[in-house]
Amino acid sequence: MSLFGLLTPQAFIHGPIETGAQIIVIVAVLVTVLAITYLGRWRWLWQQWLTSLDPKRIGIMYILLSFVMFGRGFVDALMMKSQQALAVGAPGYISPDHFAQLFTAHGVIMIFFAAMAFMFGIINLVLPLQLGSKDVAFPLLNSISFWLTATGALLLNLSLVVGQFAATGWLAYPPLSELAYSPGVGVDYYIWALQIAGIGTLLSGINFLTTIATMRGHLRLMQMPMFTWTTLGSMLLVIFAFPILTVTLALLALDRTLGFHFFTTDLGGNAMMYVNLIWAWGHPEVYILVLPAFGIFSEVVATFSQKKLFGYTSMVVATMLIVVLSFMVWVHHFFTMGAGADVNAFFGIMTMAIAIPTGVKVFNWLFTMFRGRIIFATPMLWFIGFLTTFTIGGMTGVLMSIPAADFQLHNSLFLVAHFHNMIIGGVVFGFFAGFTYWFPKFTGIMLNERWGKAAFWAWIVGFLMAFMPLYALGLMGVTRRLDHIDVASGLYTQPWAHWLFDIAAAGAAVIALAVLFQIIQIIVSIWNKHKHHVGENPWRSQGPEWQEPAEPLHERSARGVAIGAVAALFGFGLIWHIWWLAALALIGILLSLITLPKPEYAD
Amino acid sequence: MYLLQSSGIIASQEASLIIQATLLMLIVVVPVFVLLFFFAYYYRAGNHKARYSPNWEHAKMDELIWWAIPLEIILVLGALTWGSTHALDPRKPLPSTVPALQVEVVALPWKWLFLYPSLGVASLNTLEIPANIPVEFHITADAPMNSFWVPQLGGQIYAMTGMDNRLNLMADKPGDYPGYSANYSGAGFAGMHFVVHAVAQKDFEAWVAATASTSPVLDQATYSALRAPSTEQERTYAYRIDLYHAILKQFGH
Numbered sequence: 001m002s003l004f005g006l007l008t009p010q011a012f013i014h015g016p017i018e019t020g021a022q023i024i025v026i027v028a029v030l031v032t033v034l035a036i037t038y039l040g041r042w043r044w045l046w047q048q049w050l051t052s053l054d055p056k057r058i059g060i061m062y063i064l065l066s067f068v069m070f071g072r073g074f075v076d077a078l079m080m081k082s083q084q085a086l087a088v089g090a091p092g093y094i095s096p097d098h099f100a101q102l103f104t105a106h107g108v109i110m111i112f113f114a115a116m117a118f119m120f121g122i123i124n125l126v127l128p129l130q131l132g133s134k135d136v137a138f139p140l141l142n143s144i145s146f147w148l149t150a151t152g153a154l155l156l157n158l159s160l161v162v163g164q165f166a167a168t169g170w171l172a173y174p175p176l177s178e179l180a181y182s183p184g185v186g187v188d189y190y191i192w193a194l195q196i197a198g199i200g201t202l203l204s205g206i207n208f209l210t211t212i213a214t215m216r217g218h219l220r221l222m223q224m225p226m227f228t229w230t231t232l233g234s235m236l237l238v239i240f241a242f243p244i245l246t247v248t249l250a251l252l253a254l255d256r257t258l259g260f261h262f263f264t265t266d267l268g269g270n271a272m273m274y275v276n277l278i279w280a281w282g283h284p285e286v287y288i289l290v291l292p293a294f295g296i297f298s299e300v301v302a303t304f305s306q307k308k309l310f311g312y313t314s315m316v317v318a319t320m321l322i323v324v325l326s327f328m329v330w331v332h333h334f335f336t337m338g339a340g341a342d343v344n345a346f347f348g349i350m351t352m353a354i355a356i357p358t359g360v361k362v363f364n365w366l367f368t369m370f371r372g373r374i375i376f377a378t379p380m381l382w383f384i385g386f387l388t389t390f391t392i393g394g395m396t397g398v399l400m401s402i403p404a405a406d407f408q409l410h411n412s413l414f415l416v417a418h419f420h421n422m423i424i425g426g427v428v429f430g431f432f433a434g435f436t437y438w439f440p441k442f443t444g445i446m447l448n449e450r451w452g453k454a455a456f457w458a459w460i461v462g463f464l465m466a467f468m469p470l471y472a473l474g475l476m477g478v479t480r481r482l483d484h485i486d487v488a489s490g491l492y493t494q495p496w497a498h499w500l501f502d503i504a505a506a507g508a509a510v511i512a513l514a515v516l517f518q519i520i521q522i523i524v525s526i527w528n529k530h531k532h533h534v535g536e537n538p539w540r541s542q543g544p545e546w547q548e549p550a551e552p553l554h555e556r557s558a559r560g561v562a563i564g565a566v567a568a569l570f571g572f573g574l575i576w577h578i579w580w581l582a583a584l585a586l587i588g589i590l591l592s593l594i595t596l597p598k599p600e601y602a603d
Numbered sequence: 604m605y606l607l608q609s610s611g612i613i614a615s616q617e618a619s620l621i622i623q624a625t626l627l628m629l630i631v632v633v634p635v636f637v638l639l640f641f642f643a644y645y646y647r648a649g650n651h652k653a654r655y656s657p658n659w660e661h662a663k664m665d666e667l668i669w670w671a672i673p674l675e676i677i678l679v680l681g682a683l684t685w686g687s688t689h690a691l692d693p694r695k696p697l698p699s700t701v702p703a704l705q706v707e708v709v710a711l712p713w714k715w716l717f718l719y720p721s722l723g724v725a726s727l728n729t730l731e732i733p734a735n736i737p738v739e740f741h742i743t744a745d746a747p748m749n750s751f752w753v754p755q756l757g758g759q760i761y762a763m764t765g766m767d768n769r770l771n772l773m774a775d776k777p778g779d780y781p782g783y784s785a786n787y788s789g790a791g792f793a794g795m796h797f798v799v800h801a802v803a804q805k806d807f808e809a810w811v812a813a814t815a816s817t818s819p820v821l822d823q824a825t826y827s828a829l830r831a832p833s834t835e836q837e838r839t840y841a842y843r844i845d846l847y848h849a850i851l852k853q854f855g856h
């Protein structure tokens with residue numbers, strides 16, 4: 001056993017396309033480091049940001065992390081789309097294994113690091129203010145959570161430079177993800193990136209739940225704003241679901257690293273167990289993401305209809321019903337595994353039951369618009385875009401919850417269209433709406449509305465072009481995760497098929513344009529900040545978070561960064577079997593936990 | 604669209620289930636769209652003719668109605684689900700006067716092996732079946748998880764090591780129907796498609812006879828070579844051993 005475990009110079013040598021990515025990462029890091037040095041900003045960065053315990057600053061760091069990861073995930077998506085466009089009856093330019101790394105990384109990044117980080121960013125910024133509190137319950141823990149998330153993202157991207165990423169799909173089903181079929185370090189990167197980020201998420205869940213429980217002053221539960229309620233629901237789900245993820249990945253790690261047989265094909269291992277466990281986390285996870293987005297939309301639709309939210313009580317009841325039900329439906333992700341009709345029918349019906357509280361929410365939003373005075377500012381546009389795509393996605397979701405229908409639709413592009421409807425139309429549009437809505441609260445600047453509206457329209461057109469054709473292609477039998485399409489498969493030769501593929505590819509390009517508009521929007525708004533200056537409550541919103549100015553907090557502690565850094569070494573050691581490094585890092589983490597310091601104050 | 608132009612009795616029932624459920628849901632979905640766009644248009648800030656009730660935030664009756672509407676749709680869909688899940692249970696033998704043809708399916712790294720245990724023939728990446736006669740598939744894998752799917756004949760089921768899954772299908776007219784793996788199983792996954800040839804009974808018998816007499820024998824050694832990852836052309840075999848249960852048992856559940 002060498003000093004560096006499995007790590008050899010070979011691990012840095014990639015194929016031509018992967019080398020491109022490797023160089024881009026290295027150059028980007030170098031440029032950033034040099035720029036900060038040149039501007040003399042290290043001290044400022046360290047004191048004001050990296051070590052800050054102010055939830056507002058932590059929130060902004062989460063959002064920046066999310067944007068960076070969004071960029072990476074989006075590049076993965078564009079590479080997949082271009083490969084599929086070129087690889088009809090031809091191999092295209094990306095190897096099958098690299099293609100699999102792309103769709104795996106895309107899913108993992110978008111869920112864990114783009115969407116989750118965006119969510120925690122907004123929660124950090126808004127939740128304490130909605131409670132009338134300056135801070136969260138455990139400020140240092142909050143910083144540790146952020147740094148564990150950032151460490152997960154770091155490890156994942158490190159796989160571009162040294163080694164490779166998992167080529168298994170975003171849930172890494174065994175036996176494919178076992179050593180027998182995935183001998184490289186890719187799955188280990190996956191496991192440890194998610195383990196470390198997942199612990200961060202669990203700690204955040206505990207932190208925010210405690211914050212809501214103990215720091216709301218005289219605010220009664222049934223007076224809490226909807227965003228606070230849905231965050232409460234989401235954090236409950238985090239607390240119950242993330243330990244399942246941790247255990248599942250730990251068992252997979254034991255299989256891969258120490259030769260256990262939980263999920264292997266031989267010696268009594270059972271992969272079906274993994275599939276059950278991962279979805280027992282995975283289904284709640286989608287509601288962890290969407291509940292806070294629901295909360296944002298409740299705030300937005302009331303503000304821009306210039307009315308009170310309709311049906312507050314039933315909104316709260318619906319949210320809590322969703323929380324409970326979302327733990328009773330996980331089997332709908334594998335009706336095709338061969339369970340009996342009774343089991344499948346039970347889980348199918350439980351799944352549809354979620355559509356009831358969801359439908360109630362939809363009607364309550366609609367009747368908030370009823371007899372309102374609707375202002376079509378960008379957040380309201382995102383809301384209308386959301387309701388459109390989400391309703392379609394909800395309908396196709398309910399369709400797939402009928403097991404006999406799902407036998408035909410499962411793992412096809414129809415499924416891919418469903419969840420992008422839900423995650424882009426629901427989660428991402430929701431966070432965009434919240435970002436635009438609360439931006440003036442924290443900066444005094446309104447994001448440029450003209451560019452914002454252009455971005456919205458490009459997004460919605462691009463989205464519909466990119467994903468609606470996938471429903472039809474799914475009905476043609478096209479499965480997900482195809483790195484090329486053989487003409488003999490019949491998938492490309494059905495009437496209209498090639499048009500649908502082309503429209504979907506063009507849609508991705510339109511989304512790229514929309515993202516460009518968003519970047520321009522942010523730059524223009526900050527550049528002309530005097531023109532965009534509007535003060536703290538430009539929407540004349542009634543919510544409690546708008547009533548008092550958000551004061552900066554000055555506590556800081558380097559412990560979060562330190563734990564993140566040591567966790568990165570721990571993960572790296574385990575991924576590459578550098579045992580001494582992992583052991584030292586583990587001791588470091590334990591030491592820093594038992595000697596937690598009092599926070600210092602920034603000068 | 605393969606799913607809707609079905610040529611199998613299961614696929615056509617699944618297709619009509621998909622259509623029926625979609626229509627049922629449209630009962631809620633269409634009004635949602637109408638209300639959304641109507642409210643957005645009519646209650647726009649510029650329209651001063653529209654009534655404005657900023658404090659109208661609660662109405663017991665109305666809220667009861669929209670708990671009730673989705674509830675009822677879901678009750679109907681739930682009944683449909685319970686019925687169709689049992690009626691279209693993949694294990695359920697199809698009603699027929701003739702016994703079902705038994706076909707054993709093994710997902711291998713990036714190819715499909717089909718065994719006809721009672722006929723002593725086998726094929727790789729091509730599947731010959733008689734039309735209008737039910738086929739009972741026994742499905743397993745000697746590979747990462749795959750999913751056996753012939754959209755025009757009916758829905759899919761997973762192929763997993765150590766598991767003996769069951770799927771009953773029947774082609775109701777002769778024809779060529781493409782089949783796929785629907786679950787990602789590694790680098791060769793996109794190539795794991797095959798064609799199901801559904802032919803008249805006498806043509807099927809002729810195919811079996813020709814295959815049995817002219818094809819090479821599939822023995823343990825030939826099979827072992829197939830276990831290695833590769834993509835292969837269509838091929839037929841004759842065979843005598845109970846390969847399927849040997850494959851199943853090696854994982855000893």
Ligand code: HEM
Pocket residue numbers: 286287289290332333334351352354355358394395396397398399400401402406409410411415418419422423426427
């Ligand atoms: C009315 C509510 C919903 C219903 C009835 C529903 C139903 C379903 C069903 C039955 C599947 C499995 C389909 C299959 O694998 O064949 C599924 C997959 C999925 N859904 Fe939903 N869903 C709903 C809401 C959501 C929401 C709100 C989100 C996300 C925010 C979401 C995200 C996903 C994802 C990510 C997958 C598939 C993941 C994968 O296989 O990789 N769904 N949904």
Ligand SMILES: [Cu+2]
Pocket residue numbers: 282283286329330332333
């Ligand atoms: Cu689910």
